[in-house]
Structure formats: C-alpha cells, structure tokens
Amino acid sequence: MSIITVSHLGKDYRQIRRIDGRFGAVRTLFTRQSMTRTAVDDISFSIEPGEAVGYIGPNGAGKSTTIKMLTGILVPTRGAVEVLGVEPHRHRRRNASRIGVVFGQRSQLWWDLPVIESFELHRHVYDIPPERYRAMRDRCTELLGLGDLLQSPVRQLSLGQRMRCELAMALLHQPEILFLDEPTIGLDIEAKDRIRDFLRTVNREQGTTIILTTHDLADIEEICPRIIVINRGGLIYDGAIQSLKAQLGSQRQVTIDFEDDPGPITISQATLLSDQGRRKTFAVERSVESTLAVLSSIASSHPVQDVSFAEPAIEDVIRTLYAGLGKAVPESDELDRWSRGRVVTQ
Amino acid sequence: MVARPGGDAVRPIRTFLAFLGTSFRKNLAYRSEVWLSILFGLLAIVIQAAIWRALLGDGAAEGITVDDMVTYVIITTVISAVSLHRLVSDVDERLRGGDIAVDLVKPMHYPTLQLADQLGRSAFQLAFVVVPMVVIAALTFGIEAPASATAGAAFVASLAIALLVSFTQGLLLALLAFWFLTTFHFIWANGALLTLFGGANLPLWFFPDALETVARLLPYQFVAFVPAAIWLGEIAGSELAWTLALGVMWVAIQGAAGQALWSAAVHRLTVQGG
Numbered sequence: 196m197s198i199i200t201v202s203h204l205g206k207d208y209r210q211i212r213r214i215d216g217r218f219g220a221v222r223t224l225f226t227r228q229s230m231t232r233t234a235v236d237d238i239s240f241s242i243e244p245g246e247a248v249g250y251i252g253p254n255g256a257g258k259s260t261t262i263k264m265l266t267g268i269l270v271p272t273r274g275a276v277e278v279l280g281v282e283p284h285r286h287r288r289r290n291a292s293r294i295g296v297v298f299g300q301r302s303q304l305w306w307d308l309p310v311i312e313s314f315e316l317h318r319h320v321y322d323i324p325p326e327r328y329r330a331m332r333d334r335c336t337e338l339l340g341l342g343d344l345l346q347s348p349v350r351q352l353s354l355g356q357r358m359r360c361e362l363a364m365a366l367l368h369q370p371e372i373l374f375l376d377e378p379t380i381g382l383d384i385e386a387k388d389r390i391r392d393f394l395r396t397v398n399r400e401q402g403t404t405i406i407l408t409t410h411d412l413a414d415i416e417e418i419c420p421r422i423i424v425i426n427r428g429g430l431i432y433d434g435a436i437q438s439l440k441a442q443l444g445s446q447r448q449v450t451i452d453f454e455d456d457p458g459p460i461t462i463s464q465a466t467l468l469s470d471q472g473r474r475k476t477f478a479v480e481r482s483v484e485s486t487l488a489v490l491s492s493i494a495s496s497h498p499v500q501d502v503s504f505a506e507p508a509i510e511d512v513i514r515t516l517y518a519g520l521g522k523a524v525p526e527s528d529e530l531d532r533w534s535r536g537r538v539v540t541q
Numbered sequence: 542m543v544a545r546p547g548g549d550a551v552r553p554i555r556t557f558l559a560f561l562g563t564s565f566r567k568n569l570a571y572r573s574e575v576w577l578s579i580l581f582g583l584l585a586i587v588i589q590a591a592i593w594r595a596l597l598g599d600g601a602a603e604g605i606t607v608d609d610m611v612t613y614v615i616i617t618t619v620i621s622a623v624s625l626h627r628l629v630s631d632v633d634e635r636l637r638g639g640d641i642a643v644d645l646v647k648p649m650h651y652p653t654l655q656l657a658d659q660l661g662r663s664a665f666q667l668a669f670v671v672v673p674m675v676v677i678a679a680l681t682f683g684i685e686a687p688a689s690a691t692a693g694a695a696f697v698a699s700l701a702i703a704l705l706v707s708f709t710q711g712l713l714l715a716l717l718a719f720w721f722l723t724t725f726h727f728i729w730a731n732g733a734l735l736t737l738f739g740g741a742n743l744p745l746w747f748f749p750d751a752l753e754t755v756a757r758l759l760p761y762q763f764v765a766f767v768p769a770a771i772w773l774g775e776i777a778g779s780e781l782a783w784t785l786a787l788g789v790m791w792v793a794i795q796g797a798a799g800q801a802l803w804s805a806a807v808h809r810l811t812v813q814g815g
Contacts, residue, residue, distance in 0.1 A: 268645040270808050287807070292648035303643045305563060307570035312563055319559035320647055322552060348570075 197241040198279060198372060198404050199265065205273035205428075206235040206260050234260040236428040237274070244371070247398045247405040249415035249436075252425040253517055258408040261425070262376050265406070266296050279371060292321060295370035295403075297361050299377035304349045310360045311345040314367060321368035328367060335363035338393050355386030362390060366397060372404045373397070379411050391417045412509045424516055432516060436509065443512045446478045448505040449486065454498040465489045556649070557657050564661020578670045579677075582618050586678050589614040589742075603746050609773055610744075612685040615678050616769040617741040620700070622666050622674075624707035624764055625659040626735075632715035633724045652712055652803055659708060688774025695781055699768040702788035706763040709795035716799065719806035734759075740766030746775065760791040 209229045235257040242248055252258050263269035264276055267283030267290045276283055283290040297303075304313040318328045336342065339359040349357060358378060365373060375394075379387045395418055397403045407419060415422055415436065422439065424432035432439060448468065456472040464485050465477040479489050490502065593610035596602075601609075632655065635641045644651060678684065687693035714731055718724040736742060738761035745756050745766050756762055767784060770776045776784050 263642065266646050268642055284808075287645065288648040288650070291646050294646075296646040298642060301640055301643050305567055307567050308563065312566065316559055316563045319556045320649055322556070 196244075197277075198244045198246075199240075199242040199406070200277040201241065201261075201265075201274070202239045203274035204235055204238045204261070204264065204271055204276060205233065206257070206264060206269065207231045207233050207272045233428050235264070235271075235425075238425065238428075238430045239274075240423055240430065240433050242404060242406065244404055245398070245402045246421060247394075247419045248407070249419035249422040250406055250408045250425070251410075251412070251415060251422060251513070254410075256425045257428040258425065259376055262374055262406070262408060266294060266374055267291065292368070293371050295365035295368070295373045297358075297365045297373070297375045297378050299358070299375070299380040302349070302357065302361065303364060304357065304360060306349050309346050309348055310341075310352075313349070313360075314345070314364055317364055317367050323368050327369070331367050331369060332363070335366055338396060339363055339389065355382050355389075358382060358386065358390065359393075362393065366403070369401070370403065372406065375405065375407045375409075377409055378407065379409060379414055387411070387413070394418050412513060416509055424513070426517060439516070440506075440509065440512050443515045447481050447486070448476055449479050449489065450474060450476045450503045450505070451490075451493060451499055452501040454500050457497040460493065460497070462489055462492055553653075557653065560654060560657035561661045561664065564658045565664050566661075568662050568665035572669070575669045578622070578666070579674050582622060582670065582674045583677060586611075586614055586618055586674075586682070590682055605744070605746065605775075608683065608685055611682045612773060613744060613769045615675060615682070615684055616772055617739075617765045619671050619675060620703050620765055620768055621741065622671050623663040623700075623704065625656075625663060625704055626707045626711045626764075627662070628655055628659050628708060628711035629714045629718075629724055629728055631655070631658070633718050636718050637722070652799060655712065655715075656708055659711075660704070663704065685773065687772050688777070691781075692771055692774050692777065695785065696768055696772045698785055699763070699771050699788065702785065702792060703764050703768055705792040706760050706788065706795065709792055709799050710760065710764075712799040713795060713802060716802040716806050719809065735761050735764060738762060739764050740769075744770070746770075758787075760788075760795065763788045763791065 209231055238257075238261065250258055250261065260269065264271050265278055265283060267278075267287040270284045278290055279293050281290060304310060305316070314332060317323075318325075323331070336345065339362065341359060341363060344352060344356055344360060349360070352360065362378065373394075378394075379390055382390070391414060394405060394407075398405050398418070405418065407414060409415060420435060420437075422432065422434070422436050423430065449465070451474070453473050453475070459470075460467070460475065462477075465479045468476045468478050470476075477489065479486050486504075490499075493499065590611045593614070594607055597605070597607045597610065599607070605613075632641075635644065644654060647654070675684070687696055710731070714724055714727045717727055721727075738756045738759045740756065740762055745753050745762060748756060756766075767776065767788065771781065771784075
C-alpha cells in the first residue's frame with residue numbers, strides 16, 4: 196500500500212499579462228487578460244512506506260510546487276494526490292498532523308524565543324503525550340547534538356544550528372512522512388554531514404518516509420536510494436540512483452601518462468577529452484572489454500607510464516539528464532522498479 | 542499517528558492558551574518598544590484632554606463634562622492599544638514573504654491561530670503599556686470610576702466585543718490579501734472609517750443626528766465609543782442591552798464572513814516563493 200500516490204498531477208499559475216508601451220502600467224491594471232504558466236505537468240509516481248526519495252530538478256522545475264501540493268497547502272489544477280490515504284488539500288489539518296515539514300529557507304521556530312519554547316508549543320499543537328514528547332526530544336537532542344542550543348534564543352543561532360533545531364522539531368510528533376525542501380541549503384560541510392547522518396538514522400530506525408528536494412546531490416547519494424527528477428514541470432526520471440548512473444554515465448574517463456608525448460592519437464573506441472601532451476584523457480565505454488581494448492591498443496604503440504580511471508560523478512549524470520540527453524536512454528524491462536528507473540521523454 | 546482523535550474537549554483550549562502564552566513571551570523580546578508606546582499613548586491623551594478642556598471649559602455639552610471627556614479619551618486610547626487590527630499587516634507580511642506556508646503545515650485552524658497570536662500581543666500590551674499608562678494618566682488628569690457596578694461589568698463585556706470586532710474585521714481585511722495580494726488600500730480605507738465612525742476623536746453623541754444614526758449601526762463604534770460610553774454610564778438600561786446585542790451580532794456577522802472567506806481563500810491560495 197503506497198503512502199503517497201500522485202497521478203497525472205498538474206498545477207497552473209495564472210498571471211495577469213503585463214502590457215508594455217504607452218500607459219502600459221495603467222492598462223495592466225485594467226486588463227482581464229491573463230497568462231497561464233504551468234509549473235507542474237502530468238507527474239505520476241508512488242512512494243512506499245519507509246522509502247527515502249530525492250526529488251530533484253533545476254530551479255523552477257516545480258519541486259517546491261509539488262511539495263506544497265503534497266503537504267496540502269496548494270490545490271492541484273489537475274490530477275490527483277493521495278497522502279496517507281487522504282487528499283492533502285481537502286484534509287489539510289488531518290494531513291498536517293501526520294507529516295513533518297522542513298523548509299530550508301523558512302523557519303518554523305519562534306525567532307525571539309529560546310528553541311525549547313517552540314518545541315513546547317509544538318507539543319501542544321500536535322497533542323503529543325508528555326512521555327513520548329520527552330523521549331523524542333531527548334533522542335533528537337542526542338542525535339543532532341543540540342544540548343545547550345535548546346535554551347538559546349533562535350536569533351542567536353547559526354544557520355546550521357537552527358536547521359538542526361528545525362529538523363528536531365519537525366520530528367517531535369513522530370510523523371510518518373518527512374518532507375524536506377532544501378534542508379541543507381547554505382550549510383557548511385560539517386552541518387550537512389550531521390543532518391545527513393541524522394536523516395539516514397531516522398529513515399532506517401524509525402522507518403520515517405523521507406521526501407527531499409535539494410540541489411546538493413551529495414544529500415541524495417547519502418540519504419536517498421531513489422530519485423525522481425523533474426524538469427520544466429514534467430517527470431524525466433524515476434528510479435534508483437545507481438541505475439541512472441549505469442544508464443547515463445555509460446562512459447568512464449581514462450587518463451594515461453605517457454613516457455614521451457606520443458603526438459595525436461586516434462582510436463575508434465575512445466574519444467579524446469583533453470590533451471596535455473604527455474597526459475591524455477579519453478572517454479571510453481564503461482565495459483571492461485572496451486577499456487582493455489583501448490588500453491592495449493595504445494600501449495602497443497606508445498610506452499605508458501601510468502593509467503588512472505574516473506567513474507562518472509552523479510553531478511555529471513544529472514547534468515546530462517538536465518541537458519535533455521536522457522531521451523536517448525532505452526528502458527529495460529527485466530529489472531524491477533528499484534534498479535530500473537523510468538526515463539520519460541518529454 | 543500521535544493525534545488522539547476524540548480526546549478531551551479542553552485540548553483545543555489548552556493549545557490556544559499555549560499559543561497565546563508563547564506569543565506573549567515573544568512580545569517580551571521587544572521591551573524597548575514599551576517606553577515609546579507608553580510615551581505616545583500619554584501624549585495622545587494629553588493632546589486630546591487639552592482640546593476638550595479648551596472646548597468645554599468648566600461647562601458641559603450635551604451633559605458631558607471635561608472630566609467625562611478625559612476619562613473617555615483614556616479609555617479609547619486603551620482600547621486602541623489592545624485592539625487586534627494589527628492582524629492585517631501580520632498576515633499580509635507572511636503572505637507576501639511566503640512564510641504563511643509554515644503556518645499552514647500545522648494542524649491548526651489558521652484564523653484561530655491568528656487570534657491566539659494577536660491576543661498574546663494584546664495581553665502583553667495590557668500588562669506593560671496599558672496599566673502603567675492608565676496609572677500615570679489617572680494620577681495626572683484623574684479618571685472617573687465606572688458609573689455603576691452594572692456599567693463596570695458591561696464595560697468588561699464591551700471590551701471583549703471590542704477585541705472580537707477588531708479581530709474579525711482585521712481577519713476580513715487580511716483575507717482580501719489572498720485575492721488582491723495587497724492590503725494597503727483596504728487598511729487605509731478601513732482606518733479612515735474607523736477614525737470617523739469609531740468615535741475615538743469625536744464621541745458619537747456630538748455627531749449630527751443623521752450621522753449618529755448611521756454610526757450607531759456600524760461595527761466601528763465598538764472599537765472605541767461603546768466601551769467608553771458604557772463606562773461613563775452614557776449607554777445604560779435597555780439601550781445597553783441593545784448595544785451589546787448589536788456588538789455580538791457584528792462579531793457573528795464578521796466572523797461568519799471571515800470563515801467563509803477563509804474557506805474560499807485556502808482553495809485559491811498561492812504560496813509565494815520557492
């Protein structure tokens with residue numbers, strides 16, 4: 196039974212059309228013309244309990260719009276959303292009591308008060324039994340190293356400290372689903388690590404379903420086995436991060452240091468990426484056979500000093516995907532959804 | 542998961558009070574504003590008292606003496622310090638900045654949450670601004686006691702009505718922002734109507750008859766004139782009952798309209814920003 200089901204979801208925003216030219220501002224004021232901008236278009240996916248899913252896409256792709264519809268604060272224009280068995284926007288408050296939400300760019304803590312005051316109020320708003328509240332508060336305090344922070348006014352906290360507190364608060368009522376909209380934005384490495392560790396632990400130990408949007412792909416690699424990629428409002432990939440790499444990152448880089456500059460080299464199975472004289476870098480098909488074939492063919496004609504390989508980074512894979520090259524990737528039917536991934540052409 | 546449906550009936554009240562208390566403590570962070578608020582409140586009282594002294598001298602107009610007017614001015618200043626109109630700008634700000642998203646992902650009725658927040662601020666104003674201001678004003682200019690025990694009790698009721706009328710009115714204006722994405726003009730227009738028909742500057746009993754008849758039907762009088770007039774015993778007897786009933790009716794009308802507008806607003810809500 197899926198915990199989240201989204202089918203053919205779409206959201207349009209209406210904008211009043213601006214009129215340029217003479218008296219443009221005045222005419223804009225009186226015009227009834229409006230433009231429709233589609234932020235999310237025909238997106239479908241489902242998420243099972245306990246999954247950790249990265250929801251990614253370039254700026255303006257429709258990530259936040261989707262999250263808002265899933266949390267019940269935005270009404271879809273088309274299609275259907277079901278979260279924990281209900282339509283979130285029709286049962287906003289019921290939905291709200293069972294989910295946790297963290298907006299990386301907004302604070303849910305009371306700015307002028309010590310953190311603990313926000314936690315206490317949260318306990319009332321979500322009607323958390325006192326013993327469970329204390330247990331959860333102490334657990335989060337320990338895992339996130341909050342300690343003394345709870346007594347500090349929020350305005351005195353650093354961004355990293357504040358985000359840790361935001362996360363803890365979102366989990367106090369033990370939500371079944373945790374929505375995170377760019378939770379690591381603007382944080383330093385240490386704070387990011389701490390938050391990633393924490394989210395992994397929460398996902399693994401409590402089985403909390405996690406939906407995460409981010410631009411930092413390390414978040415995804417460390418927390419989410421599955422990713423959903425959207426672009427211009429439409430879904431372009433849904434599946435395991437590993438199989439995306441396998442599909443799109445089909446080439447590896449081979450860097451060869453020669454004894455002497457061999458001059459230009461042309462090999463049919465390899466593409467020259469960079470040429471620094473004695474050091475040349477080629478892109479080669481990822482299979483062992485083709486790598487060996489390239490190497491032996493080069494080594495037979497030129498003395499080689501050293502060889503190194505680089506696997507495609509997830510950034511490169513995603514960049515390829517964003518660039519629209521994903522269209523060419525074939526779909527494999529044999530593998531299950533977890534490792535297969537679904538590439539949808541736009 | 543955690544929610545205990547059908548739990549005790551006092552739970553919403555506890556949540557409400559917890560919210561109110563948190564809001565009260567939040568306002569404590571701005572203690573430096575207190576001195577200015579007291580100062581400007583007193584200044585407003587001094588100026589208005591001086592005007593009435595000049596106008597009335599030792600005599601009376603329509604049976605109203607200078608002492609009556611000083612008391613009237615103190616009370617209307619107090620009401621304006623605790624009234625909940627500020628809700629409009631608070632909601633407007635959160636709507637523009639997109640912070641309203643944070644409020645809406647909480648399992649709470651948004652207008653109720655706002656009421657708790659505003660009452661927290663009012664309670665703070667009452668404790669730290671109104672009480673010192675009234676004490677100073679009373680010692681300096683003198684303040685009359687309520688005309689009778691009934692007047693005192695009715696004043697407390699009218700104060701509650703004043704809060705609720707100003708809250709529901711603020712809510713209606715704030716919700717218009719969901720459609721127009723700006724409330725500035727509505728706030729301005731409403732402020733003008735409140736200044737005229739509220740009676741804070743000029744009590745309704747000095748109005749020309751036609752204007753007074755209109756003002757006596759509108760909700761604005763409850764946020765200034767009515768509590769002060771009740772305190773002074775100028776509204777008493779059957780008129781008192783009728784006035785309070787009208788106030789309750791306005792709270793109900795504005796409240797119902799606010800709730801209806803809220804339901805509609807949620808469905809066309811556009812939460813700003815990413």
